[in-house]
Amino acid sequence: MEAMYMTIDPVSNCPFNSDYSPCGDVVLSTRARLARNLEGFPFVNRSSDADCKEVASLVSRICTKEPKDTGLEWIDIDNYDALTTKLFVERNLVSNNLANATHPRAIAIGPELSRSVMVNEEDHIRIQSIRPGLQLEETCQDVHELDLKIEEVIAYAFDDQLGFLTACPTNVGTGARFSVMLHLPGLRIIKDLERVRNACEGMSLAIRGYQGEGSKAIADLYQVSNQVTLGYTEEQLCSVISNDFMPPVIQWEREARKSLAENQYGKLEDQTFRALGLLQNARMLQLDEALQCLGHIRLGVCLGILDHLVTKTINQLFIEIHPSHLRWKYGRDIEDDAIPALRSKLLREKITT
Amino acid sequence: MSTCDFCDQPAIFHDVRIVNGVHTTKNLCQEHAIAEGIQIGPLDLSMVVNLQIDEQAEQNILRCSDCGMTIAQYKETRLLGCPTCYETFAEQLKHFIAQVQDNHSLHIGRSPSSEGTDIGRHLEVRRLLKQLDNAVTQEDYENAAHLRDRIRELHDGSDVHDN
Numbered sequence: 001m002e003a004m005y006m007t008i009d010p011v012s013n014c015p016f017n018s019d020y021s022p023c024g025d026v027v028l029s030t031r032a033r034l035a036r037n038l039e040g041f042p043f044v045n046r047s048s049d050a051d052c053k054e055v056a057s058l059v060s061r062i063c064t065k066e067p068k069d070t071g072l073e074w075i076d077i078d079n080y081d082a083l084t085t086k087l088f089v090e091r092n093l094v095s096n097n098l099a100n101a102t103h104p105r106a107i108a109i110g111p112e113l114s115r116s117v118m119v120n121e122e123d124h125i126r127i128q129s130i131r132p133g134l135q136l137e138e139t140c141q142d143v144h145e146l147d148l149k150i151e152e153v154i155a156y157a158f159d160d161q162l163g164f165l166t167a168c169p170t171n172v173g174t175g176a177r178f179s180v181m182l183h184l185p186g187l188r189i190i191k192d193l194e195r196v197r198n199a200c201e202g203m204s205l206a207i208r209g210y211q212g213e214g215s216k217a218i219a220d221l222y223q224v225s226n227q228v229t230l231g232y233t234e235e236q237l238c239s240v241i242s243n244d245f246m247p248p249v250i251q252w253e254r255e256a257r258k259s260l261a262e263n264q265y266g267k268l269e270d271q272t273f274r275a276l277g278l279l280q281n282a283r284m285l286q287l288d289e290a291l292q293c294l295g296h297i298r299l300g301v302c303l304g305i306l307d308h309l310v311t312k313t314i315n316q317l318f319i320e321i322h323p324s325h326l327r328w329k330y331g332r333d334i335e336d337d338a339i340p341a342l343r344s345k346l347l348r349e350k351i352t353t
Numbered sequence: 354m355s356t357c358d359f360c361d362q363p364a365i366f367h368d369v370r371i372v373n374g375v376h377t378t379k380n381l382c383q384e385h386a387i388a389e390g391i392q393i394g395p396l397d398l399s400m401v402v403n404l405q406i407d408e409q410a411e412q413n414i415l416r417c418s419d420c421g422m423t424i425a426q427y428k429e430t431r432l433l434g435c436p437t438c439y440e441t442f443a444e445q446l447k448h449f450i451a452q453v454q455d456n457h458s459l460h461i462g463r464s465p466s467s468e469g470t471d472i473g474r475h476l477e478v479r480r481l482l483k484q485l486d487n488a489v490t491q492e493d494y495e496n497a498a499h500l501r502d503r504i505r506e507l508h509d510g511s512d513v514h515d516n
Binding site for chain 2: 037038039040041042043045046054058122144148151154155156157158159160161162163164165167168169170172173174176204227228229230231232233234
């Protein structure tokens with residue numbers, strides 16, 4: 001069968017292409033995720049291909065039959081070209097595990113590429129929403145609405161004591177994981193990140209690098225999410241991040257930046273313009289180096305050192321300089337060796353003087 | 354001592370296999386073991402004894418009645434096999450759940466919606482699953498197949514008859 005291609009343009013439909021980004025100087029994006037499983041089926045790790053297929057077929061009704069108003073497009077991963085899945089991975093809409101698996105699996109996705117449902121990942125269903133800036137309540141509402149619609153056609157595995165039953169007991173209960181992607185260059189420079197780590201520890205939150213579990217911190221980007229999923233309501237879990245954790249962290253980062261701008265302006269200016277010089281002049285940039293430079297530029301933009309750029313451009317570039325997005329833009333058959341040059345080309349076009 | 358799968362003679366050869374969590378045992382007497390092409394010499398007596406011990410140990414292993422998962426398999430992957438595993442391994446999981454969930458053990462978040470007719474279907478599925486469990490335990494596979502079809506029909510809602 002010939003591979004199908006996604007009809008949604010991942011560049012023009014980027015949820016980060018929005019001017020509404022609360023606390024956008026510190027918070028890049030917010031994500032909410034609910035893990036769910038179907039009653040009467042083994043979890044994915046113990047399912048046969050036939051089980052997975054049946055689960056996918058049952059869940060696919062959220063796109064093809066009533067209720068039609070989920071507005072999601074069904075993408076049966078094996079029937080689509082590999083680039084489509086990789087684009088989703090680069091946007092954190094699909095996990096590497098799901099992309100690389102060989103069993104029947106799918107993703108249902110909103111045209112705005114903000115809401116999605118992964119099917120047959122670790123759990124049968126992973127409902128997600130991602131929004132720019134700090135929007136925990138909104139993403140929480142997005143996934144809740146999808147959850148209710150899915151519930152109309154699916155019987156979930158649920159226990160009165162333990163709540164929603166998940167393949168891994170670390171997700172049992174609400175099955176909810178809320179996370180924020182933070183940009184903390186100020187606290188890194190003044191060597192005060194420990195304060196954030198301590199706050200996370202005290203509130204049972206996990207802090208990780210840019211690409212989640214096991215990844216290193218790059219471009220001063222950190223993901224913070226709830227570790228506990230049982231014994232609290234979804235609202236309480238959301239509130240720990242939204243009301244207890246975020247206000248002080250935002251304040252610390254802003255104060256750090258302010259103090260740096262007052263006391264070490266020259267150093268910051270130098271760092272910003274060096275990064276700008278590299279992005280405007282380099283001809284072959286590796287991903288990590290480009291991300292690092294974008295991180296420096298982002299701080300420069302937030303502090304007003306660069307006033308011709310806006311943070312949403314940088315936020316979009318954090319995604320668009322990844323290999324599959326470059327292939328989407330410049331040609332799907334481009335070899336790996338050619339990617340650094342195309343990355344530089346895109347950055348020169350977008351980061352103008 | 355168990356008897357041969359093919360006759361009433363005592364079984365001296367036991368082949369215990371677990372493939373993808375499915376447990377199969379073959380018990381053969383000397384005559385039928387030879388007929389199957391299995392060579393049994395005097396030294397194999399020790400093997401026979403060992404196998405019997407293994408079989409005994411195997412019977413003591415707690416195994417999920419729905420998916421066949423054992424606690425050892427869970428510890429390897431940190432993933433449970435099916436919703437029933439939570440009941441099967443409730444004792445063993447209690448400590449682990451308390452550890453990773455800040456000593457919480459009770460869900461207070463939202464539950465599947467009770468609005469509309471679907472909750473009836475939800476509960477019906479739960480009831481049928483219990484029946485399915487019993488049918489499998491009693492090796493009533495005809496009834497089990499019927500119950501499984503019914504559960505899938507309920508999952509499929511009214512669409513099931515469209516095809």
